[in-house]
Amino acid sequence: xxxxxxxxxxxxxxxxxxxxxxxxxxxxxxxxxxxxxxxxxxxxxxxxxxxxxxxxxxxxxxxxxxxxxxxxxxxxxxxxxxxxxxxxxxxxxxxxxxxxxxxxxxxxxxxxxxxxxxxxxxxxxxxxxxxxxxxxxxxxxxxxxxxxxxxxxxxxxxxxxxxxxxxxxxxxxxxxxxxxxxxxxxxx
Amino acid sequence: xxxxxxxxxxxxxxxxxxxxxxxxxxxxxxxxxxxxxxxxxxxxxxxxxxxxxxxxxxxxxxxxxxxxxxxxxxxxxxxxxxxxxxxxxxxxxxxxxxxxxxxxxxxxxxxxxxxxxxxxxxxxxxxxxxxxxxxxxxxxxxxxxxxxxxxxxxxxxxxxxxxxxxxxxxxxxxxxxxxxxxxxxxxx
Amino acid sequence: xxxxxxxxxxxxxxxxxxxxxxxxxxxxxxxxxxxxxxxxxxxxxxxxxxxxxxxxxxxxxxxxxxxxxxxxxxxxxxxxxxxxxxxxxxxxxxxxxxxxxxxxxxxxxxxxxxxxxxxxxxxxxxxxxxxxxxxxxxxxxxxxxxxxxxxxxxxxxxxxxxxxxxxxxxxxxxxxxxxxxxxxxxxx
Amino acid sequence: xxxxxxxxxxxxxxxxxxxxxxxxxxxxxxxxxxxxxxxxxxxxxxxxxxxxxxxxxxxxxxxxxxxxxxxxxxxxxxxxxxxxxxxxxxxxxxxxxxxxxxxxxxxxxxxxxxxxxxxxxxxxxxxxxxxxxxxxxxxxxxxxxxxxxxxxxxxxxxxxxxxxxxxxxxxxxxxxxxxxxxxxxxxx
DNA sequence: GATGAATGAGGTTTCATTCAT
DNA sequence: TATGAATGAAACCTCATTCAT
Numbered sequence: 001x002x003x004x005x006x007x008x009x010x011x012x013x014x015x016x017x018x019x020x021x022x023x024x025x026x027x028x029x030x031x032x033x034x035x036x037x038x039x040x041x042x043x044x045x046x047x048x049x050x051x052x053x054x055x056x057x058x059x060x061x062x063x064x065x066x067x068x069x070x071x072x073x074x075x076x077x078x079x080x081x082x083x084x085x086x087x088x089x090x091x092x093x094x095x096x097x098x099x100x101x102x103x104x105x106x107x108x109x110x111x112x113x114x115x116x117x118x119x120x121x122x123x124x125x126x127x128x129x130x131x132x133x134x135x136x137x138x139x140x141x142x143x144x145x146x147x148x149x150x151x152x153x154x155x156x157x158x159x160x161x162x163x164x165x166x167x168x169x170x171x172x173x174x175x176x177x178x179x180x181x182x183x184x185x186x187x188x
Numbered sequence: 189x190x191x192x193x194x195x196x197x198x199x200x201x202x203x204x205x206x207x208x209x210x211x212x213x214x215x216x217x218x219x220x221x222x223x224x225x226x227x228x229x230x231x232x233x234x235x236x237x238x239x240x241x242x243x244x245x246x247x248x249x250x251x252x253x254x255x256x257x258x259x260x261x262x263x264x265x266x267x268x269x270x271x272x273x274x275x276x277x278x279x280x281x282x283x284x285x286x287x288x289x290x291x292x293x294x295x296x297x298x299x300x301x302x303x304x305x306x307x308x309x310x311x312x313x314x315x316x317x318x319x320x321x322x323x324x325x326x327x328x329x330x331x332x333x334x335x336x337x338x339x340x341x342x343x344x345x346x347x348x349x350x351x352x353x354x355x356x357x358x359x360x361x362x363x364x365x366x367x368x369x370x371x372x373x374x375x376x
Numbered sequence: 377x378x379x380x381x382x383x384x385x386x387x388x389x390x391x392x393x394x395x396x397x398x399x400x401x402x403x404x405x406x407x408x409x410x411x412x413x414x415x416x417x418x419x420x421x422x423x424x425x426x427x428x429x430x431x432x433x434x435x436x437x438x439x440x441x442x443x444x445x446x447x448x449x450x451x452x453x454x455x456x457x458x459x460x461x462x463x464x465x466x467x468x469x470x471x472x473x474x475x476x477x478x479x480x481x482x483x484x485x486x487x488x489x490x491x492x493x494x495x496x497x498x499x500x501x502x503x504x505x506x507x508x509x510x511x512x513x514x515x516x517x518x519x520x521x522x523x524x525x526x527x528x529x530x531x532x533x534x535x536x537x538x539x540x541x542x543x544x545x546x547x548x549x550x551x552x553x554x555x556x557x558x559x560x561x562x563x564x
Numbered sequence: 565x566x567x568x569x570x571x572x573x574x575x576x577x578x579x580x581x582x583x584x585x586x587x588x589x590x591x592x593x594x595x596x597x598x599x600x601x602x603x604x605x606x607x608x609x610x611x612x613x614x615x616x617x618x619x620x621x622x623x624x625x626x627x628x629x630x631x632x633x634x635x636x637x638x639x640x641x642x643x644x645x646x647x648x649x650x651x652x653x654x655x656x657x658x659x660x661x662x663x664x665x666x667x668x669x670x671x672x673x674x675x676x677x678x679x680x681x682x683x684x685x686x687x688x689x690x691x692x693x694x695x696x697x698x699x700x701x702x703x704x705x706x707x708x709x710x711x712x713x714x715x716x717x718x719x720x721x722x723x724x725x726x727x728x729x730x731x732x733x734x735x736x737x738x739x740x741x742x743x744x745x746x747x748x749x750x751x752x
Numbered sequence: 753g754a755t756g757a758a759t760g761a762g763g764t765t766t767c768a769t770t771c772a773t
Numbered sequence: 774t775a776t777g778a779a780t781g782a783a784a785c786c787t788c789a790t791t792c793a794t
Contacts, residue, residue, distance in 0.1 A: 005753060025299060027215050029788060031756095040378070040755040042791080051789065110294055111213055141370055146352055146359065153370065156344035164334055171334065182329055182341065186374035190604070190777035191772055197778090218764060228780045233765065235778095378756035379793055385757095401675055403591050406785060416759045421786065423757095486670055487589060517746055522728055522735065529746065532720035540710055547710065558705055558717065562750035569774065593767060595777095604776040606770080615768065 010047045012037040017058050022100035026055065026111055056118040059108045062101055066094050067125040074128050080139075081184060083132040088154065088180045095162050096172065102162065141187040150187060157183050198235045200225040205246050210288035214243065214299055244306040247296045250289055254282050255313040262316045268327075269372060271320040276342065276368045283350045284360065290350065329375040338375060345371050386423045388413040393434050398476035402431065402487055432494040435484045438477055442470050443501040450504045456515075457560060459508040464530065464556045471538045472548065478538065517563040526563060533559050574611045576601035581622050586664035590619065590671055620682040623672045626665055630658050631689040638692050644703075645748060647696040652718065652744045659726050660736065666726065705751040714751060721747050 016036030020028035030051055034044045048054035070090045075082050095102040108114055123130075133150045136142060142150050161179035165172050204224030208216035218239055222232045236242035258278045263270050283290040296302055311318075321338045324330060330338050349367035353360050392412030396404035406427055410420045424430035446466045451458050471478040484490055499506075509526045512518065518526050537555035541548050580600030584592035594615055598608045612618035634654045639646050659666040672678055687694075697714045700706060706714050725743035729736050 009754095026213065030790085031788070041757095041789090042378070042755055043753085045790065046753065106298055110298060141373060145363065145366060146356055149348065149352055152348035152351060153345055156348040157341055157374075160337065160340035160344040163340060164337055168334055175333065178333060182374045185329060186345075186370045190606070190775080191779075193778070215763090217762080219762090229764095229782095230766080230780055231778075239764070378754080379758075381757070401590065403784095405783075407783090417785095418759055418761095418787080419757075427785070482674055486674060517749060521739065521742060522732055525724065525728055528724035528727060529721055532724040533717055533750075536713070536716035536720040539716060540713055544710055551709065554709060558750045561705060562721075562746045573775095591767095594769085595767070605768090605778090606776055607774085609769065610774065 005046075009037070009039055009043065013039065013044055013047055013054070014058050014061050017054060018062075018100050018104045021058075021107060022103040026107055026113065030054070052113055055108060055111075055113045056115060058104065059114050059118055060122055062105045062108070063122040064125055065101075066091055067129065069094055071125070071128055076128065080132065080135055081188075084136060084154075084184065085180050087129050087132060088158065088183065089176060091155075092158060092161060092165070092176055092179075095158070096165055096169075099166065106159075136187055139188060153187065154183055157186075193235070197225070197227055197231070201227065201232055201235055201242070202246050202249055205242060206250075206288050206292045209246075209295060210291040214295055214301065218242070240301055243296060243299075243301045244303060246292065247302050247306055248310055250293045250296070251310040252313055253289075254279055255317065257282055259313070259316055264316065268320065268323055269376075272324060272342075272372065273368050275317050275320060276346065276371065277364060279343075280346060280350060280353070280364050280367075283346070284353055284357075287354060294347075324375055327376060341375070342371055345374075381423070385413070385415055385419070389415065389420055389423055389430070390434050390437055393430060394438075394476050394480045397434075397483060398479040402483055402489065406430070428489055431484060431487075431489045432491060434480065435490050435494055436498055438481045438484070439498040440501060441477075442467060443505065445470055447501065447504055452504065456508065456511055457564075460512060460530075460560070461556050463505050463508060464534065464559065465552060467531075468534060468537060468541070468552050468555075471534070472541055472545075475542060482535075512563055515564060529563070530559055533562075569610075573601070573603055573607065577603065577608055577611055577618070578622050578625050581618060582626075582664050582668045585622075585671060586667040590675055590677065594618070616677055619672060619675075619677045620679060622668065623678050623682055624686055626669045626672070627686040628689055629665075630655060631693065633658055635689070635692055640692065644696065644699055645752075648700060648718075648748065649744050651693050651696060652722065652747065653740060655719075656722060656726060656729070656740055656743075659722070660729055660733075663730065670723075700751055703752060717751070718747055721750075 013033060016033045016038075017028070019036055020033045024032075030044055031041045033054075034041045037044070044054070048057060070087055073086070073090075075086055078086075130151075133154070134147070136150045137145065137147065142153075157179060161175055165175050168175070201221060204221045205216070207224055208221045212220075218232055219229050221242075222229045225232070232242070236245060258275055261274070263274055266274075318339070321342070322335070324338045325333065325335060330341075345367060349363055353363050356363070389409060392409045393404070395412055396409045400408075406420055407417050409430075410417045413420070420430070424433060446463055449462070449466075451462055454462075506527070509530070510523070512526045513521065513523060518529075533555060537551055541551050544551070577597060580597045580602075581592070583600055584597045588596075594608055595605045597618075598605045601608070608618070612621060634651055637650070637654075639650055642650075694715070697718070698711070700714045701709065701711065706717075721743060725739055729739050732739070
């Protein structure tokens with residue numbers, strides 16, 4: 001059952017999953033994941049009913065981690081631009097700091113193992129971000145477009161920016177700032 | 189002479205691969221792919237040495253198909269904006285028309301089975317697009333950023349746009365146009 | 377603790393391998409071997425990483441079994457002739473008693489799956505035999521010939537003797553004795 | 565059918581089989597054999613009904629080749645010792661000259677694909693050898709032992725000798741001569 | 753709860769043989 | 774006759790999951 005005795009072990013398994021998935025894709029073997037986590041093959045299944053659940057939980061964990069970062073220090077009273085920039089920068093920093101997590105996150109995202117329910121649950125914790133992005137969507141460039149388009153666009157440009165930051169780490173600061181400018185010009 | 193290798197059969201296998209991958213991810217079974225293509229399990233391996241080669245060939249095929257479309261009717265003499273818009277629209281149309289191909293393309297793209305060599309070979313046929321995008325990179329929004337950033341940004345925004353067009357097909361025209369405007373404002 | 381790996385199961389797999397190989401050669405299917413051993417196909421691979429390892433381990437097992445027999449009751453203080461005869465007789469008896477093992481052993485021997493390392497490791501446990509045969513090589517018939525030639529010659533004549541004993545089991549005793557006489561006259 | 569149009573092609577296939585079998589054992593793929601022979605996969609089956617027949621034919625070919633050599637220049641009127649030595653030397657020379665053929669021959673010999681009928685047919689052409697060996701069997705060391713034991717013993721010692729000649733080619737002459745002496749002392 | 757041996761379905765790939773060309 | 778594409782059974786091996794310990 002999913003009643004975890006040791007949160008450390010649970011975390012270790014998720015961590016192992018990140019590494020294995022980043023290296024071998026979603027086809028990563030549960031046995032390898034367990035091994036990386038330093039637990040027995042069977043132990044994995046006392047923390048997660050099956051592989052699918054593990055992947056969905058991992059998705060939630062990764063999203064949750066990012067949102068927690070974004071929410072901490074969120075400049076709630078600042079201008080829309082400052083708030084948007086906070087979201088932009090925080091996520092970019094996280095992705096650069098944890099490239100494996102980002103890789104796993106991307107793979108989970110495009111796969112079909114993540115259920116609609118999981119995606120919905122991942123939205124919780126994203127209220128502040130959503131509020132800012134919704135405000136953005138009332139603006140010039142995005143007015144009239146479907147809800148969520150701003151978020152999608154931002155995240156899309158971020159993916160591009162991240163790939164380049166990964167390739168040219170020295171230009172990280174520049175790419176982060178100029179990337180946001182690009183976005184801002186697009187949507188403002 | 190013995191029977192000649194049939195381009196139709198090769199195409200059928202690639203087509204089967206697209207469908208299976210779109211439904212089941214890159215873990216799609218070669219046996220299922222062969223079945224979809226209407227050939228025997230073993231036949232797949234007379235056309236592709238192994239699954240990895242099949243996936244790499246499929247990648248080339250999909251990229252090639254898109255570039256062929258883009259190149260056909262490319263307004264070489266037109267303004268940069270018109271050329272950029274041509275690229276934008278053509279790719280978007282292709283992706284909307286063949287959602288399975290797009291899905292497979294995305295999965296291949298983020299996976300690690302596509303070799304650097306294959307990615308390099310895929311670049312052939314993209315000269316016109318590259319020329320336009322390179323010109324774009326000399327412009328205001330992107331000046332000084334690494335080469336390829338324009339292409340990445342465009343493709344990133346396109347991915348976002350496509351997701352929404354898939355969800356709201358009725359707004360296709362609007363999303364296509366407004367999406368490009370977004371991009372254009374960002375980079376000009 | 378989980379279930380411990382069972383030496384009985386390991387032995388059963390090796391036993392199954394002997395039978396299958398004796399009947400079908402080294403091409404014997406791992407599935408058939410597992411079936412003979414009364415375990416699941418997959419179980420075989422928890423005991424041996426792959427078929428090659430299984431074959432190498434089997435080789436060691438068979439050699440080890442013979443040497444154990446030879447060493448038990450080895451007349452260490454007796455004359456060279458008596459010691460040589462002990463080796464001769466013991467091996468011959470083993471081969472007659474376990475024709476399947478001998479068959480498997482022969483096939484493994486001439487195949488290329490047995491690594492140099494395995495062959496080297498098999499030498500351990502053969503010290504007594506080697507000592508006797510080395511002493512033999514200092515004698516008339518073999519003096520000046522490369523080390524190991526005595527062993528090779530003995531084993532060669534034994535192979536011949538065994539084939540005949542297999543064909544004429546009633547003359548077993550006579551063939552065993554006369555065969556040794558042959559050898560002895562050759563090398564003394 | 566086995567009605568060969570081109571003896572050259574047939575020979576090429578057998579030659580290819582020798583090389584492939586020497587390298588990969590009897591599991592050698594017919595396609596690879598055909599490739600080595602410079603003919604198409606299917607062509608192999610116009611010369612040999614199936615793989616089993618190919619292997620049996622190859623066995624006959626190899627045995628035939630050796631016996632042809634032995635018979636050519638057979639000192640029919642010479643002493644038994646000289647005749648035995650002729651057999652000994654000729655075979656050893658052949659095996660040293662064509663190590664691949666010898667390897668294939670050994671593998672075929674210990675396998676079960678060679679039918680009793682094939683083995684019987686291989687005996688044709690061995691009359692001179694058999695006559696000499698039969699005479700040998702009437703002698704001291706072998707008297708009373710089953711027919712064929714002399715041949716088996718000789719061939720057994722030869723195998724040992726060959727292994728060593730292969731390892732120490734410089735001692736070839738010495739090993740050939742001393743090996744025969746060994747045999748001769750054993751049986752005379 | 754933790755462990756890892758056991759399982760067997762399923763995956764990729766090979767291969768002898770057939771047969772259209 | 775020669776060719777090599779086509780076939781599908783069968784080979785080796787992996788893996789998610791179960792369960793005895």
